[in-house]
Amino acid sequence: MNDHARCLPQVVQPGPSVSSPAPLSVAYDATLWDEPTTGIGLYTRELGHALEAEGVQLELLGAARTGESSRTVRGRTAFTLAELPAVLARRDEPLYHAVANFNLPLARVSGKRFVLTVHDIIPVLLPETVSRPFRWQFDLWLSRSLRLADRVICVSARTREDLLARYDVSAARLHVVHNGVDHVHRVAPLDGEGQRWLEGLRLPETFLLYAGALDARKNVQAVLDAVEALHARGGQPTLVLAGQRWFGSGPVERRVAELQGRGVDVRPLGYLDAPRFYALMRRASAFVFPSLYEGFGLPPLEAMALGVPTVVSGEGSLPEVCGPGALQVPARDAAALADALAHLLADGGARARWAEAGRARAAAFTWATAARATAEVYRAALE
Numbered sequence: 001m002n003d004h005a006r007c008l009p010q011v012v013q014p015g016p017s018v019s020s021p022a023p024l025s026v027a028y029d030a031t032l033w034d035e036p037t038t039g040i041g042l043y044t045r046e047l048g049h050a051l052e053a054e055g056v057q058l059e060l061l062g063a064a065r066t067g068e069s070s071r072t073v074r075g076r077t078a079f080t081l082a083e084l085p086a087v088l089a090r091r092d093e094p095l096y097h098a099v100a101n102f103n104l105p106l107a108r109v110s111g112k113r114f115v116l117t118v119h120d121i122i123p124v125l126l127p128e129t130v131s132r133p134f135r136w137q138f139d140l141w142l143s144r145s146l147r148l149a150d151r152v153i154c155v156s157a158r159t160r161e162d163l164l165a166r167y168d169v170s171a172a173r174l175h176v177v178h179n180g181v182d183h184v185h186r187v188a189p190l191d192g193e194g195q196r197w198l199e200g201l202r203l204p205e206t207f208l209l210y211a212g213a214l215d216a217r218k219n220v221q222a223v224l225d226a227v228e229a230l231h232a233r234g235g236q237p238t239l240v241l242a243g244q245r246w247f248g249s250g251p252v253e254r255r256v257a258e259l260q261g262r263g264v265d266v267r268p269l270g271y272l273d274a275p276r277f278y279a280l281m282r283r284a285s286a287f288v289f290p291s292l293y294e295g296f297g298l299p300p301l302e303a304m305a306l307g308v309p310t311v312v313s314g315e316g317s318l319p320e321v322c323g324p325g326a327l328q329v330p331a332r333d334a335a336a337l338a339d340a341l342a343h344l345l346a347d348g349g350a351r352a353r354w355a356e357a358g359r360a361r362a363a364a365f366t367w368a369t370a371a372r373a374t375a376e377v378y379r380a381a382l383e
Helices: 039-053 076-090 132-148 157-166 192-200 220-232 250-261 274-283 298-305 318-325 334-346 348-362 367-382
Strands: 025-029 057-061 095-098 113-118 151-154 174-176 208-211 238-242 265-268 286-289 310-313 327-329
Touching: 025 039, 039 057, 039 367, 057 076, 095 367, 113 132, 113 367, 151 157, 151 367, 157 174, 174 367, 192 274, 208 220, 208 274, 208 298, 220 238, 220 250, 220 334, 238 274, 250 265, 274 298, 286 298, 286 334, 298 310, 298 318, 298 348, 310 318, 310 334, 318 327, 318 348, 327 334, 334 348
Parallel strands: 025 057, 025 095, 095 113, 113 151, 151 174, 208 238, 208 286, 238 265, 286 310, 310 327
Antiparallel strands: none
16 A cells, blocks of 8 residues: 555545435534634535535524524524524424534434534543633533434544544444545635735745644644744744634743744734635745644645645644645654755745645545535434
């Protein structure tokens, strides 16, 4: 088996089409449908649209505004616990798909099958990266949801392995279905205001980009250490940080301020909408993502799909997802990370080779493929 094949786990193999005389009808968790885009929010919408394109009939439940059964309470948790069971009992769809790690109702609903998507179990594996109340809620609710779910979709083989190691769940009910990444090619181009914003950043011809929350798990400190090392070697790299504050982001923010005070060009931009974010990503010379753990790792795959040379750690699902399409360095080795970034910044030929490798790898991850495999999981649950 070659290296490329070895990086791809066994996944649910979709049939040729989900079209049938009796199309699937599914009640779909839309509690993040109208919310600001996060990884799970993007998964919710992209998978939902792809399922509908494959002929699956979705009824969106629990969105703030969208769908026939939008929630009447403000919070997503309150809707799932207090309203959702009654909503499901009134509806005809035989199956409900919860998409956000653990958010099934706490009890069975008569006549309904449950499918749950688990993206990661970070609060269990890295408890210091979340608050204690959230860790407690996550663990208890996920344990209950795993007992109730007829089938569980894991977005990577790594997530599946983690569930089997930490929870009492049957391996036969766990299915690996990778995310897609082709949404990056459908994002609207920047409008005039967006173009003026991008030009106003006055970015140099070459710059580094990190995208993601500024929390400890993402290992942004290693990125800052690497950029500081490049600066000490006489380089003048520009690092752009695109991501929102998160639990534990204080040390990263203080370090950024310290580096800026010493003349290192670090530019935190905060959360960016999709057109601005992907326009910025397309211009980056290299994308850097040395995360300590990922259940999937969508940002580096997005960069690869856009032809941006990408450097990742060898942790979590990143080797599985990025495979031979990205450079890999040890997560906690800032010197190795600095060497990889220096190589890409200095060598246009290397950037071109890694850009092509990334595009080739990312081309295998489409939302249509994910939708077909998800529909097969629905059918298995209904059987």
